[in-house]
Amino acid sequence: DEIESVVGSGQGIYTGTVSIDTTLSGSTYQMIDPSHGNGRTCDMNNGTSTCTTFTDADNAWGTGANSNRQSAGVDAHFGAAKTFDYFKNVHARNGIFGNGAGVPSRVHYGNNYVNAFWDGAQMTYGDGSGNSRPLVSLDVAGHEMSHGVTEALAGLVYSGESGGLNEATSDIFGNMVEFYAAAPSDPGDYQVGEKININNNGTPLRYMYNPSLDGSSDSCWSTSTKNKDVHYSSGVANHFFFNLAEGTGATSYGTSPVCGAAPAVTGIGRAKAEKIWFRALDVYFTSNTAYVSTSNPANTARAYSLRAATDLHGSCSTEYKAVQAAWTAVNVAG
Ligand code: ASN
Ligand code: ZN
Numbered sequence: 001d002e003i004e005s006v007v008g009s010g011q012g013i014y015t016g017t018v019s020i021d022t023t024l025s026g027s028t029y030q031m032i033d034p035s036h037g038n039g040r041t042c043d044m045n046n047g048t049s050t051c052t053t054f055t056d057a058d059n060a061w062g063t064g065a066n067s068n069r070q071s072a073g074v075d076a077h078f079g080a081a082k083t084f085d086y087f088k089n090v091h092a093r094n095g096i097f098g099n100g101a102g103v104p105s106r107v108h109y110g111n112n113y114v115n116a117f118w119d120g121a122q123m124t125y126g127d128g129s130g131n132s133r134p135l136v137s138l139d140v141a142g143h144e145m146s147h148g149v150t151e152a153l154a155g156l157v158y159s160g161e162s163g164g165l166n167e168a169t170s171d172i173f174g175n176m177v178e179f180y181a182a183a184p185s186d187p188g189d190y191q192v193g194e195k196i197n198i199n200n201n202g203t204p205l206r207y208m209y210n211p212s213l214d215g216s217s218d219s220c221w222s223t224s225t226k227n228k229d230v231h232y233s234s235g236v237a238n239h240f241f242f243n244l245a246e247g248t249g250a251t252s253y254g255t256s257p258v259c260g261a262a263p264a265v266t267g268i269g270r271a272k273a274e275k276i277w278f279r280a281l282d283v284y285f286t287s288n289t290a291y292v293s294t295s296n297p298a299n300t301a302r303a304y305s306l307r308a309a310t311d312l313h314g315s316c317s318t319e320y321k322a323v324q325a326a327w328t329a330v331n332v333a334g
Contacts (some may be wrong), residue, residue, distance in 0.1 A: 001008055001025070001026050001119070001284065002025075002319065003023060003024070004021065004023070004024040005021065005022075005024075005034040005035065005060060005095050006021075006022055006024045006029065007019050007020070007021060007022070007057035008022040008061055009059070009061070009069060009071075010060075010061040010062050010074035010077070010078060010080060011060075011061065011062040011068075011074060012062060012070045012072075012136075013021070013039070013062075013064050013072060013075050013136065014070055014075050014076035014136070014137045014183075014185060014186050014195045015074060015075055015078050015138070015183050015185065015306045016183065016184060016185040016291040017289065018073060018074070018078050018183065020033070020061065020077050020078055020081065021033040021034060021035040021191065022031060022056075022059060022061075022198050023082060024059070024144040025201055028056075029055060029056045029057070029058070029059040030053055030058070031052070031053060031054035031055070031056075031061070031077055031093060032053060032301075033077065033080070033081055033102060033138035035081070035083070035101030035254070036081045036084040036095075036100045036102045037095050037100050037103075038052065038101070038102050038260040039077075039080050039081070039084065039102025039103055039104065039105065039107070040053050040102070040104050040312070041053070041054055041077040041080070041104070041105040041106075041107065042054060042073075042074050042105070042106055042107070043073065043107060043108050043247060044106050044107065044108045044109040044124070045326075046067075046108055046109075046110060046111050046127070046134060047109075047110070049109050049111065050245045050302050051104065051106045052215060054070055054073045056070070061074050062074040062314050066160075067149065069108060069270065071109060071176060072127070072134040072136045073105075073107050074127070075134070075138075075141070076105040076107050076125055076135035076141060077105060077138045077303065078138075078181075079105070079136065079137070079138050079141025079145075079177075080102065080103070080105045080123065080141060080179065080181075082138065082141075082142070082146040082177055082181040083141060083142045083173075083177050084102065084145075085180070086142070086163050086173070086177045086180045086224050087149060087173075087177065089276045090271065090274065090275075090278075091175075091275070091282075092281075093149065093278075096148035096149055096152060097148075097152055099154065102148060103114075103121065103122050103123065103145070103148065104121075104122040104123070105122070105123045105125070105126065105141070106122060106123065106124045107125045107127075107134065107136060107310060108125075108127055108134075108332060109124045109125060109127075110126055110127075110128050110149075112126075112127070112128070112129030112130075113126025113127065113128075114126055114129055114132055114135070115128075115135065115146075116135040116136075116140050116141075116143075116144050116196065116322065117144060118144045118145065118151075119128075119274050120148075120151065120217035120325035123144045123145060124144075125140070125141075125144075128196060128197075128198070128200065129199055130197075130220050131200045131314060132196060132197045132198050132200060133146065133195070133196045133197050134196070135193075135198075136193075137186065137193065137195040137196055137197050138174075138178045138181055138186050138195060138234075139171075139174040139175055139177070139178045139179060139182060139191075139192055139194075139195075140174065140192075140193055140196065141173035141177075142170075142173055142175070142176070142178065143170040143171060143173075143192065144170070144174075144175030144176035146169060146170040146172075146173040146174055146177075146195065147166070149173070149281075150153045150166050150169045150170065150281065151296060153282050153284065153285070154281050154282075154285035154287065154289070154307060155286075155287040155334075156169070156285060156287060156288075156289065157287050158230060159230065159290055160226045160230075160233075160290070160292045161220045161225060161226045161233060161290035162287065162288050162289055162290055163230030163231050163235065163294070164225065164226075164228070164232075164233030164234045164237065164291070165234075165237055165285070165289060165290070165291075165301055166182075166230065166234075167230045167231050167233070167234035167239075168234040168235075168236070168238045168241070169210040169232060169277070169281060169309075170210075170239030171192050171206060171208060171238050172237070172274070172277055173195055173274070173277075173278075174192065175188060175189070175190055175191075175192065175208065176188075176270065176274045184307075185227035186215045190207070190208040190209050190242055190246070190253045190254065191205075191206070191207055191208070192204055192206035192207075192208070193205035193206065196252065201308065202313045204223075205329050206231070206234075206235075206238065207254065208241065209239070209242045209246070209251065209253055209254035209257055210239070210254060210256065211234075211235025211236075211238050211257065211259055211260070212235065212238050212273055213302045216228075216229075216231075216232045217234065217235030217238075217260065218230070218232060218233060218235040218236050219235055219236075219239050219259065219330070220235045220236070220239075220259035220329040220330055220331040221255065221259075221292065221330055222331065224293075225291060226311075229271045230324075235293070236330050236331075236332065237301060237330075238289050239329075240280065240301075240326050240327055240328045240330045240332070241264045241273060241277060241326075242256055242323055243325075243326035243329050243330065244265070244267060244268060244273040244276070244323060245267050245268065245269060245272075245274075246267040246270075247265050247266050247267035248264045248265045248329055249264055249277065249301075251267075258329040258331060259330055260331060260333040262325075262329040263325060263328070263329070264333070265322065265325045265326050265329050266322065266325075267322070268269070268319050268322045272313075272319055275312060276305055276308045276309050276319070276323065277290070277305065277308075277311060279312060280301065280304040280305040280308040283308065283311075284304035284307055285301070285304055285308075286299060289301055289304060289333050291320035292332065300332075301327075301332075302323075302324075302327045302332050302334065305327075306320060306323050306324065309322075309323045
Protein backbone atom coordinates (compact mmCIF):
# COMPACT_ATOMS: atom_id res chain seq x y z
CA ASP A 1 0.00 0.00 0.00
CA GLU A 2 0.99 3.54 -0.57
CA ILE A 3 1.83 5.52 2.58
CA GLU A 4 1.13 9.24 2.66
CA SER A 5 1.71 11.95 5.22
CA VAL A 6 -1.51 13.83 5.92
CA VAL A 7 -3.00 16.38 8.30
CA GLY A 8 -5.96 15.30 10.37
CA SER A 9 -8.18 17.17 12.75
CA GLY A 10 -8.25 16.17 16.37
CA GLN A 11 -10.46 16.92 19.32
CA GLY A 12 -8.44 16.42 22.48
CA ILE A 13 -9.63 16.41 26.05
CA TYR A 14 -7.62 19.57 26.79
CA THR A 15 -6.44 20.85 23.41
CA GLY A 16 -9.78 21.69 21.87
CA THR A 17 -9.78 21.20 18.10
CA VAL A 18 -6.28 21.01 16.65
CA SER A 19 -4.45 19.79 13.56
CA ILE A 20 -2.38 16.67 13.99
CA ASP A 21 -0.01 14.99 11.57
CA THR A 22 -0.99 11.45 10.69
CA THR A 23 -0.31 8.79 8.08
CA LEU A 24 -2.59 7.30 5.43
CA SER A 25 -1.83 3.67 4.74
CA GLY A 26 -4.10 2.22 2.09
CA SER A 27 -7.49 3.50 3.18
CA THR A 28 -6.72 3.65 6.92
CA TYR A 29 -5.38 6.63 8.79
CA GLN A 30 -2.84 5.91 11.52
CA MET A 31 -1.78 8.09 14.43
CA ILE A 32 1.84 8.10 13.25
CA ASP A 33 3.51 11.47 12.75
CA PRO A 34 5.88 11.60 9.74
CA SER A 35 6.60 15.29 10.39
CA HIS A 36 8.01 14.52 13.83
CA GLY A 37 10.21 11.49 13.41
CA ASN A 38 7.32 9.05 12.96
CA GLY A 39 6.32 9.31 16.60
CA ARG A 40 3.24 7.16 17.04
CA THR A 41 0.45 7.27 19.57
CA CYS A 42 -1.10 4.05 20.76
CA ASP A 43 -3.75 2.65 23.08
CA MET A 44 -2.70 0.44 26.01
CA ASN A 45 -6.38 -0.47 26.48
CA ASN A 46 -5.92 -0.20 30.24
CA GLY A 47 -3.29 -2.92 30.24
CA THR A 48 0.44 -2.62 30.80
CA SER A 49 2.06 -4.52 27.94
CA THR A 50 0.72 -4.21 24.41
CA CYS A 51 -0.01 -0.92 22.71
CA THR A 52 -2.12 -0.65 19.56
CA THR A 53 -1.51 2.32 17.27
CA PHE A 54 -4.70 4.36 16.92
CA THR A 55 -6.35 4.10 13.51
CA ASP A 56 -9.28 5.95 12.01
CA ALA A 57 -11.39 5.85 8.86
CA ASP A 58 -11.77 9.59 8.20
CA ASN A 59 -8.80 11.34 9.86
CA ALA A 60 -11.11 13.22 12.27
CA TRP A 61 -9.94 12.02 15.66
CA GLY A 62 -11.53 12.14 19.06
CA THR A 63 -14.87 13.45 17.91
CA GLY A 64 -17.33 12.71 20.64
CA ALA A 65 -14.81 14.36 22.93
CA ASN A 66 -14.14 12.71 26.27
CA SER A 67 -16.32 9.70 25.61
CA ASN A 68 -14.07 8.70 22.74
CA ARG A 69 -10.86 6.95 23.75
CA GLN A 70 -9.07 8.58 20.84
CA SER A 71 -9.34 11.94 22.62
CA ALA A 72 -6.54 11.20 25.07
CA GLY A 73 -4.51 10.07 22.06
CA VAL A 74 -5.05 13.43 20.38
CA ASP A 75 -3.71 15.27 23.42
CA ALA A 76 -0.66 13.02 23.68
CA HIS A 77 0.03 13.13 19.93
CA PHE A 78 -0.31 16.91 19.86
CA GLY A 79 1.87 17.24 22.98
CA ALA A 80 4.61 15.08 21.48
CA ALA A 81 4.57 17.07 18.23
CA LYS A 82 4.64 20.45 20.00
CA THR A 83 7.44 19.31 22.31
CA PHE A 84 9.40 18.05 19.31
CA ASP A 85 8.86 21.42 17.56
CA TYR A 86 9.80 23.32 20.69
CA PHE A 87 13.18 21.62 21.10
CA LYS A 88 13.89 21.77 17.39
CA ASN A 89 12.87 25.36 16.72
CA VAL A 90 13.88 26.99 20.01
CA HIS A 91 16.94 24.94 20.97
CA ALA A 92 18.05 23.33 17.68
CA ARG A 93 17.66 19.91 19.31
CA ASN A 94 16.38 17.49 16.70
CA GLY A 95 14.25 15.17 18.80
CA ILE A 96 15.02 13.65 22.16
CA PHE A 97 18.08 11.80 20.90
CA GLY A 98 19.22 14.50 18.49
CA ASN A 99 18.74 12.22 15.49
CA GLY A 100 15.29 13.33 14.41
CA ALA A 101 13.57 10.21 15.68
CA GLY A 102 10.16 10.48 17.31
CA VAL A 103 9.08 8.29 20.21
CA PRO A 104 5.86 6.44 21.03
CA SER A 105 3.19 8.00 23.23
CA ARG A 106 1.24 5.28 25.05
CA VAL A 107 -2.14 6.31 26.50
CA HIS A 108 -4.79 4.56 28.64
CA TYR A 109 -2.08 2.74 30.62
CA GLY A 110 -3.26 0.50 33.44
CA ASN A 111 -6.30 0.90 35.67
CA ASN A 112 -6.86 4.06 37.70
CA TYR A 113 -3.21 4.88 37.07
CA VAL A 114 -2.52 8.41 38.32
CA ASN A 115 0.87 9.06 36.76
CA ALA A 116 2.80 9.42 33.53
CA PHE A 117 6.41 8.50 32.86
CA TRP A 118 9.37 8.37 30.51
CA ASP A 119 11.10 4.97 30.50
CA GLY A 120 14.14 5.71 28.37
CA ALA A 121 12.36 5.04 25.09
CA GLN A 122 8.77 6.27 25.21
CA MET A 123 6.10 8.20 27.11
CA THR A 124 3.29 6.48 28.98
CA TYR A 125 0.16 8.08 30.40
CA GLY A 126 -2.47 6.84 32.84
CA ASP A 127 -6.13 7.84 32.85
CA GLY A 128 -6.25 9.08 36.44
CA SER A 129 -8.83 7.85 38.91
CA GLY A 130 -11.87 9.22 40.65
CA ASN A 131 -12.26 12.79 39.52
CA SER A 132 -8.72 13.14 38.22
CA ARG A 133 -8.36 13.13 34.46
CA PRO A 134 -6.09 11.44 31.90
CA LEU A 135 -2.53 12.69 32.43
CA VAL A 136 -2.05 13.80 28.83
CA SER A 137 -2.08 17.60 29.17
CA LEU A 138 0.55 19.61 27.30
CA ASP A 139 2.69 20.43 30.32
CA VAL A 140 2.71 16.78 31.40
CA ALA A 141 3.62 15.56 27.89
CA GLY A 142 6.34 18.21 27.70
CA HIS A 143 7.56 17.21 31.16
CA GLU A 144 7.87 13.51 30.31
CA MET A 145 9.52 14.06 26.94
CA SER A 146 11.96 16.49 28.54
CA HIS A 147 13.11 13.68 30.83
CA GLY A 148 14.39 12.05 27.66
CA VAL A 149 16.28 15.19 26.64
CA THR A 150 17.81 15.51 30.11
CA GLU A 151 18.84 11.88 30.07
CA ALA A 152 20.50 12.33 26.67
CA LEU A 153 22.27 15.62 27.46
CA ALA A 154 23.27 15.56 31.13
CA GLY A 155 22.15 12.28 32.68
CA LEU A 156 21.26 14.01 35.94
CA VAL A 157 21.03 11.24 38.55
CA TYR A 158 17.42 10.91 39.72
CA SER A 159 17.99 11.34 43.46
CA GLY A 160 19.18 14.07 45.79
CA GLU A 161 19.79 17.52 44.37
CA SER A 162 20.72 16.30 40.88
CA GLY A 163 17.32 14.59 40.86
CA GLY A 164 15.67 17.86 41.82
CA LEU A 165 17.43 19.54 38.90
CA ASN A 166 16.30 16.71 36.62
CA GLU A 167 12.69 17.17 37.72
CA ALA A 168 12.87 20.96 37.49
CA THR A 169 14.23 20.73 33.96
CA SER A 170 11.12 18.76 33.01
CA ASP A 171 8.80 21.23 34.73
CA ILE A 172 10.62 24.17 33.12
CA PHE A 173 10.54 22.85 29.56
CA GLY A 174 7.06 21.33 30.03
CA ASN A 175 5.80 24.80 30.84
CA MET A 176 7.80 26.43 28.05
CA VAL A 177 6.18 23.94 25.66
CA GLU A 178 2.79 25.04 26.96
CA PHE A 179 3.65 28.66 26.16
CA TYR A 180 5.14 27.66 22.79
CA ALA A 181 2.11 25.63 21.72
CA ALA A 182 -0.25 28.50 22.56
CA ALA A 183 -3.27 26.20 22.50
CA PRO A 184 -6.27 28.50 23.06
CA SER A 185 -7.73 26.21 25.69
CA ASP A 186 -4.42 25.60 27.52
CA PRO A 187 -2.26 28.75 27.63
CA GLY A 188 1.12 28.88 29.42
CA ASP A 189 0.98 29.52 33.15
CA TYR A 190 3.96 28.29 35.30
CA GLN A 191 1.75 25.72 36.97
CA VAL A 192 2.30 22.01 36.44
CA GLY A 193 -0.69 19.77 35.75
CA GLU A 194 -3.38 22.39 36.23
CA LYS A 195 -5.65 20.61 33.76
CA ILE A 196 -5.72 17.11 35.19
CA ASN A 197 -7.32 17.66 38.60
CA ILE A 198 -4.76 15.35 40.17
CA ASN A 199 -5.59 16.53 43.69
CA ASN A 200 -9.33 16.15 43.12
CA ASN A 201 -9.88 19.73 44.22
CA GLY A 202 -8.97 21.71 41.13
CA THR A 203 -5.46 22.66 42.27
CA PRO A 204 -2.36 22.04 40.15
CA LEU A 205 0.34 19.56 41.01
CA ARG A 206 3.09 22.19 41.30
CA TYR A 207 3.56 25.98 41.28
CA MET A 208 6.78 27.33 39.80
CA TYR A 209 6.35 30.89 41.10
CA ASN A 210 6.12 29.70 44.69
CA PRO A 211 6.65 25.94 44.87
CA SER A 212 5.83 25.61 48.59
CA LEU A 213 2.19 26.37 47.77
CA ASP A 214 1.81 22.63 47.14
CA GLY A 215 2.57 21.95 50.80
CA SER A 216 5.71 19.89 50.10
CA SER A 217 8.08 21.56 47.63
CA ASP A 218 10.92 23.88 48.55
CA SER A 219 10.64 27.47 47.35
CA CYS A 220 14.01 28.20 48.99
CA TRP A 221 17.12 26.03 49.17
CA SER A 222 18.11 24.68 52.59
CA THR A 223 20.39 21.95 53.89
CA SER A 224 17.38 19.59 53.89
CA THR A 225 16.58 20.11 50.20
CA LYS A 226 18.82 17.19 49.24
CA ASN A 227 16.76 14.81 51.38
CA LYS A 228 13.43 15.56 49.72
CA ASP A 229 11.70 13.64 46.96
CA VAL A 230 12.96 14.90 43.60
CA HIS A 231 9.49 16.31 42.83
CA TYR A 232 9.87 18.60 45.85
CA SER A 233 13.56 19.49 45.68
CA SER A 234 12.79 20.59 42.10
CA GLY A 235 11.05 23.58 43.64
CA VAL A 236 14.29 25.48 44.14
CA ALA A 237 15.20 25.44 40.43
CA ASN A 238 11.60 25.93 39.30
CA HIS A 239 11.46 29.02 41.48
CA PHE A 240 14.86 30.20 40.20
CA PHE A 241 13.66 29.84 36.62
CA PHE A 242 10.48 31.75 37.32
CA ASN A 243 12.45 34.57 38.93
CA LEU A 244 14.86 34.69 36.01
CA ALA A 245 12.11 34.78 33.39
CA GLU A 246 9.42 36.82 35.12
CA GLY A 247 10.95 38.37 38.22
CA THR A 248 9.96 38.33 41.88
CA GLY A 249 6.98 39.96 43.56
CA ALA A 250 3.56 40.23 41.97
CA THR A 251 3.51 39.08 38.35
CA SER A 252 0.74 38.20 35.95
CA TYR A 253 1.30 34.50 36.74
CA GLY A 254 1.43 34.67 40.52
CA THR A 255 3.46 36.22 43.31
CA SER A 256 7.02 35.00 43.72
CA PRO A 257 8.48 35.60 47.17
CA VAL A 258 12.21 36.17 47.68
CA CYS A 259 13.94 33.95 50.24
CA GLY A 260 15.33 35.62 53.33
CA ALA A 261 16.42 39.19 52.76
CA ALA A 262 17.39 38.72 49.10
CA PRO A 263 16.87 41.67 46.78
CA ALA A 264 13.99 41.65 44.32
CA VAL A 265 14.71 40.32 40.82
CA THR A 266 13.69 41.80 37.48
CA GLY A 267 13.01 39.04 34.96
CA ILE A 268 14.71 38.85 31.55
CA GLY A 269 11.81 37.08 29.81
CA ARG A 270 11.13 33.49 28.89
CA ALA A 271 12.98 33.58 25.57
CA LYS A 272 16.32 34.35 27.21
CA ALA A 273 15.74 32.30 30.36
CA GLU A 274 14.91 29.08 28.51
CA LYS A 275 18.01 29.40 26.32
CA ILE A 276 20.25 29.91 29.33
CA TRP A 277 18.77 26.82 31.03
CA PHE A 278 19.06 24.70 27.90
CA ARG A 279 22.68 25.70 27.33
CA ALA A 280 23.56 24.95 30.95
CA LEU A 281 21.96 21.51 30.56
CA ASP A 282 23.46 20.84 27.15
CA VAL A 283 27.01 22.07 27.63
CA TYR A 284 27.76 22.09 31.36
CA PHE A 285 25.57 19.98 33.64
CA THR A 286 26.98 16.59 34.58
CA SER A 287 25.23 13.62 36.13
CA ASN A 288 25.78 14.90 39.65
CA THR A 289 25.39 18.64 39.28
CA ALA A 290 23.67 19.99 42.41
CA TYR A 291 22.44 23.22 43.96
CA VAL A 292 25.32 23.19 46.41
CA SER A 293 28.26 20.82 46.23
CA THR A 294 30.81 20.53 48.99
CA SER A 295 32.84 17.89 47.15
CA ASN A 296 33.02 19.89 43.92
CA PRO A 297 31.94 23.50 44.49
CA ALA A 298 32.17 24.24 40.76
CA ASN A 299 29.63 21.55 39.85
CA THR A 300 26.52 23.58 40.57
CA ALA A 301 23.50 24.74 38.63
CA ARG A 302 24.29 28.31 39.66
CA ALA A 303 27.86 28.18 38.33
CA TYR A 304 26.82 26.45 35.11
CA SER A 305 23.85 28.69 34.38
CA LEU A 306 26.19 31.66 34.87
CA ARG A 307 28.61 30.14 32.35
CA ALA A 308 25.72 29.71 29.94
CA ALA A 309 24.70 33.33 30.51
CA THR A 310 28.29 34.42 29.89
CA ASP A 311 28.40 32.46 26.63
CA LEU A 312 25.14 33.95 25.42
CA HIS A 313 25.29 37.50 26.78
CA GLY A 314 28.70 38.18 28.37
CA SER A 315 29.71 38.36 32.01
CA CYS A 316 28.89 42.05 32.44
CA SER A 317 25.41 41.65 31.03
CA THR A 318 22.05 42.35 32.59
CA GLU A 319 21.24 38.71 31.89
CA TYR A 320 24.26 37.45 33.85
CA LYS A 321 23.33 39.65 36.80
CA ALA A 322 19.74 38.43 36.62
CA VAL A 323 20.93 34.81 36.83
CA GLN A 324 22.94 35.71 39.95
CA ALA A 325 20.01 37.53 41.52
CA ALA A 326 17.49 34.82 40.65
CA TRP A 327 19.63 32.16 42.43
CA THR A 328 20.26 34.42 45.40
CA ALA A 329 16.50 34.92 45.66
CA VAL A 330 16.03 31.14 46.16
CA ASN A 331 18.76 31.05 48.81
CA VAL A 332 21.46 29.64 46.53
CA ALA A 333 24.35 32.01 47.17
CA GLY A 334 27.45 32.62 45.07
N1 ASN B 1 5.42 11.51 36.50
C1 ASN B 1 6.61 11.28 37.23
C2 ASN B 1 7.71 12.13 36.63
O1 ASN B 1 7.87 12.19 35.43
C3 ASN B 1 7.03 9.88 37.20
C4 ASN B 1 8.20 9.70 38.07
O2 ASN B 1 8.12 9.73 39.28
N2 ASN B 1 9.37 9.61 37.49
O3 ASN B 1 8.43 12.75 37.35
ZN1 ZN C 1 9.34 14.02 36.14
